[in-house]
Amino acid sequence: MNDADAADALTELGLSAYAARTFVGLQKIGVASAGEVAQVTEVPRSQVYGATDELEELGLIDVQDGSPTRYRAVPVDEARDLLYDRLRSTTDEAFDHLETVRGQHAPSDDREAIWTTEGRENVAARITSLVADAERQVLFATSVPALLNGDVADALVEAANDGVGVTVASADAAVREAAVEAGLSAVDVEDAAPELSVGRVLLVDGDTVLLSVQPTEEMPTVADESAFWSEGTGFARVLAAVIRQAFVSE
Known part of the structure; x- marks a missing residue:
């Protein structure tokens, strides 16, 4: 310098x-x-x-x-x-x-909003924030070990310590092992949609959902991890039910 x-x-x-x-x-x-x-x-x-x-x-x-x-x-x-x-x-x-000003002029038709987040660090920050708001249950799924670390892993552990039921679902043994070592419940699942290169799936309290994808040669328009998420909406509740059925055997 x-x-x-x-x-x-x-x-x-x-x-x-x-x-x-x-x-x-x-x-x-x-x-x-x-x-x-x-x-x-x-x-x-x-x-x-x-x-x-x-x-x-x-x-x-x-x-x-x-x-x-x-x-x-x-x-x-x-x-x-x-x-x-x-x-x-x-x-x-x-x-x-x-x-003090947040939401003062929020539109009344925001109830069915679906949001997008671009970039691995930003996706991780959004996941961390959503997990922090969990009251009952969190399901986190990934088959990429690097996507279960740092702040995301810390947020899941903290939620579990606060009494939230946290489950990590993965087809990758390393992910499940890392979850168990952190004191989290882990389940073995088949890779739900490998052709879409799913990065992370998050389900919180049955009415909040986040789904991310990673860049692949088949998806040239995706330059970095990209996620869409919805919180407290009818869309989120429907998708949450589908995700839970796909990843967790009741």
């Missing part, structure tokens, strides 16, 4: 471009006037004053009045803590507001 990369990273933490470059320059110089900062950072001298005002307001520099005024950056650890705290505070405020 060079100075420009460091300045770019600081802008991601909320600094303006000129303030970020000025702060990097002051860390290198130690104590400097606006003119000296401009020489080292190539920030126009007329912009250094606004940048230092911003940095001073954030507590990232000390200012020594005089002729000329001189500036000194606070230690790196102190700056890191200040920026992290500011970012956390701003993030918390933003998401607190989102919680």
